[in-house]
Amino acid sequence: MVAGVKTRLTELLGITYPIIQGGMAWVAEYHLAAAVSNAGGIGLIGAASAPPEVVREQVRKCRELTDRPFGVNVMLLNPNAEEVAKIVVEEGVPVVTTGAGNPSKFMGMWKEAGVKVIPVVASVAMAKMMERAGADAVVAEGMESGGHIGSITTMALVPQVVDAVSVPVIAAGGIADGRGLAAALMLGAEGVQMGTRFVAAKESIVHANYKEKLLKASDIDSEVTGMSTGHPVRSLRNKMTKEYLRLEKEGADFMELEQLTLGSLRKAVIEGDVVNGTVMAGQIAGLVKEELSCEEIIQEIMEQAQALLSGKN
Numbered sequence: 001m002v003a004g005v006k007t008r009l010t011e012l013l014g015i016t017y018p019i020i021q022g023g024m025a026w027v028a029e030y031h032l033a034a035a036v037s038n039a040g041g042i043g044l045i046g047a048a049s050a051p052p053e054v055v056r057e058q059v060r061k062c063r064e065l066t067d068r069p070f071g072v073n074v075m076l077l078n079p080n081a082e083e084v085a086k087i088v089v090e091e092g093v094p095v096v097t098t099g100a101g102n103p104s105k106f107m108g109m110w111k112e113a114g115v116k117v118i119p120v121v122a123s124v125a126m127a128k129m130m131e132r133a134g135a136d137a138v139v140a141e142g143m144e145s146g147g148h149i150g151s152i153t154t155m156a157l158v159p160q161v162v163d164a165v166s167v168p169v170i171a172a173g174g175i176a177d178g179r180g181l182a183a184a185l186m187l188g189a190e191g192v193q194m195g196t197r198f199v200a201a202k203e204s205i206v207h208a209n210y211k212e213k214l215l216k217a218s219d220i221d222s223e224v225t226g227m228s229t230g231h232p233v234r235s236l237r238n239k240m241t242k243e244y245l246r247l248e249k250e251g252a253d254f255m256e257l258e259q260l261t262l263g264s265l266r267k268a269v270i271e272g273d274v275v276n277g278t279v280m281a282g283q284i285a286g287l288v289k290e291e292l293s294c295e296e297i298i299q300e301i302m303e304q305a306q307a308l309l310s311g312k313n
Helices: 008-013 030-038 052-065 081-090 104-112 124-133 154-164 178-186 208-215 239-249 254-261 264-269 283-287 294-309
Strands: 019-021 044-046 071-075 095-099 116-121 138-141 169-172 192-194 222-225 233-236
Touching (some): 030 044, 239 254
Parallel strands (some): 019 192, 169 192
16 A cells, blocks of 8 residues: 655545546446545546436445545536535535536535535636635646547646646646656646546446447547537547547538537447447547556556655656
8 A cells, every 4th residue: 555645635635645536427426436535536426417316316325335535526517507516515525526617606605514616627717716716726627638628738737727826736637647647746736637547447337348448549549529619529539529520520510519429428438339429538548558446546656656756766
């Protein structure tokens, strides 16, 4: 067992290692969240567009599997976001991360309940806005990440956000091993958030076909769709992305493109259709080569990072 690492993030969240598991829709459910938390990081349940009562059930099941801190990722564009925000308080969830919007209207309720609020940001301006709104920390996510992305790379974004805010900064996007964690700490971050690496964890419930496609991916196998609509998404290349990019090039409107991706993430994650579904993964996919447990992943990352940071590697 690698010794714990102290940063402002580990102290803020009461965790052993400065590693957060991304709140990925359909992927980040209670088995994975509990396993990451039990391994010394912090696991997240991705609320995405799930019905509020499903989120409540996920939180309760996670609590049965771990007595460590865990969190919920709230997608603010979700029509149910307000109900999910209340469930977080009602169920005593200690940590919330947010995406796709501004969580200011829920901030008072969460802060009053002692919830630690960590918005995901893709720019310095958004990071400053979130700090003013009362965020406890921010996740600075570069465009290398899987799923919905911004336009700045992790290496360029993280140090600029670190210089702009006083709250702890968590680096995300293109991080899968101890080298990524060490680099993030050198850039001034106080921890990392990883999604793609945990998709291939043994405790991840994603379909075997999805894991296999991820484990076989190379450095150039991801595509970004939706650039023309203002909603860019990074996923692994397949029949669906080729069709999407063709329609985009031909000037298809937003609704036509939306029809192509409707339910496509569930199709890949749950049903295993990695031809017509959306296989979200970051550019770091080529570094993910084997299915390990969350504990093995975190221990391997921490050993490598500590060796690098102490100059022994």
